[in-house]
Amino acid sequence: MRGIGIAGLLVGAVVLAGCSERSSTTAPSAPLASAAALSAAGFIGDRPYTWSLKCSGVVESYASWSWTAAGAPITGSEKFEGCGFSATFYTGTGVRPAAADGLSACVNSSCETWSFDPTGSFKAQLKGSRYEICIFKCNNKPLATATLNVDS
Numbered sequence: 001m002r003g004i005g006i007a008g009l010l011v012g013a014v015v016l017a018g019c020s021e022r023s024s025t026t027a028p029s030a031p032l033a034s035a036a037a038l039s040a041a042g043f044i045g046d047r048p049y050t051w052s053l054k055c056s057g058v059v060e061s062y063a064s065w066s067w068t069a070a071g072a073p074i075t076g077s078e079k080f081e082g083c084g085f086s087a088t089f090y091t092g093t094g095v096r097p098a099a100a101d102g103l104s105a106c107v108n109s110s111c112e113t114w115s116f117d118p119t120g121s122f123k124a125q126l127k128g129s130r131y132e133i134c135i136f137k138c139n140n141k142p143l144a145t146a147t148l149n150v151d152s
Contacts, residue, residue, distance in 0.1 A: 047095070048095060048096070048152070050091065050152075051091065051093070053083060053090045053091075053148050054087075054088075054146065055087065055088045056146075057130065058143050059143045060082055061083045061128070061146035062080070062108060063081050063128075064105065065103060065150065066078040066104050067096055067097055083146060103124055106126075107126045107147070107148045108128035108129055110126060110127065112126050123152075127145065127146070128146055129143075129144065129146075
């Protein structure tokens with residue numbers, strides 16, 4: 001049997017070093033594509049939205065809304081807000097689900113449903129009033145009014 005020689009040992013050591021375990025400290029990998037990224041078709045993924053509710057009157061007003069997909073409410077996207085007995089203004093934020101292609105909302109007794117392109121932005125406004133319940137004579141003045149704005 002012939003000896004390997006110094007050159008053979010060096011090649012073996014280099015190959016062995018290349019196969020050895022690497023340090024656990026590595027550079028961070030490239031970030032995954034964000035859900036807020038743009039595709040050729042537009043925005044994909046969940047997106048933030050803002051809402052505001054302005055109320056006035058002598059009784060409470062209510063607003064409720066839900067993002068929809070193919071006309072059905074998306075579970076977990078429902079929101080309900082009420083306002084007090086005087087002029088008030090509330091604002092907030094939420095997340096419009098990526099699957100949403102519509103919004104269904106009610107303000108007091110007024111309800112409306114909108115459809116939109118899920119890759120685009122969307123704005124809606126709905127006003128509603130509450131009237132007194134009367135049996136004989138009513139003045140038909142609203143006891144409360146409210147306006148809901150949604151911007152996504």
